Amino acid sequence: MKTLSYEFLEPGYKVLVVHRRLYAEDSPRxxxxxxxxxxxxxxxxxxxxxxxxxxxxxxxxxxPQPRTKVLALTSGTMIVYILPMDTDLARLQVKRDPTGRDRLTDGKAFSLDVSEPGPDL
Incomplete structure (x- = not known):
């Protein structure tokens, strides 16, 4: 039987790692x-x-300081999103939009809602 290997998370990929909140009082990271x-x-x-x-x-x-992290994806405490390759990581910031939602954006084409779920979601 042939085993298939799917390469993902290759060097150079841009990612957003969301640390799962384990308790209600935990801050989003x-x-x-x-x-x-x-x-x-x-x-x-x-x-x-x-x-x-x-x-x-x-x-x-x-x-402000860049960091290198080693993350255990098998821990179940984080979610990894693969970002578009043209995302400008140096320009990423969180901005509140007119509806009150927090958006991670590079000020160009990339924008992702990173708001905490509320009663309207």
Missing amino acids: FFVGTVDAFNENSGLLRVTGHSFAPNDGGELMRK
Whole structure:
């Protein structure tokens, strides 16, 4: 029997990592970066980029220092989104739109709703 291997999360892919909130009082946390390496056998992902975390006012702000993280995708505590290759990671920021929704945007073509679910969703 032939085994199929599907390569995904290849080096150079741009990703958004959303850390799942385990408790109601947990703050939303995001990490946006470029895949350095991915091991299919272990589920380990090495990615370099920037964290987004709430400031004292509750706004999601990009941390200025780049970080390299090793993430265990098998942990079940995060969701990984593959971003379009033309997304400008250096320009990504969270902006509130006129409807009050938080959007991760590069100010160009890329925009993604990252708001917390509310009663209207």
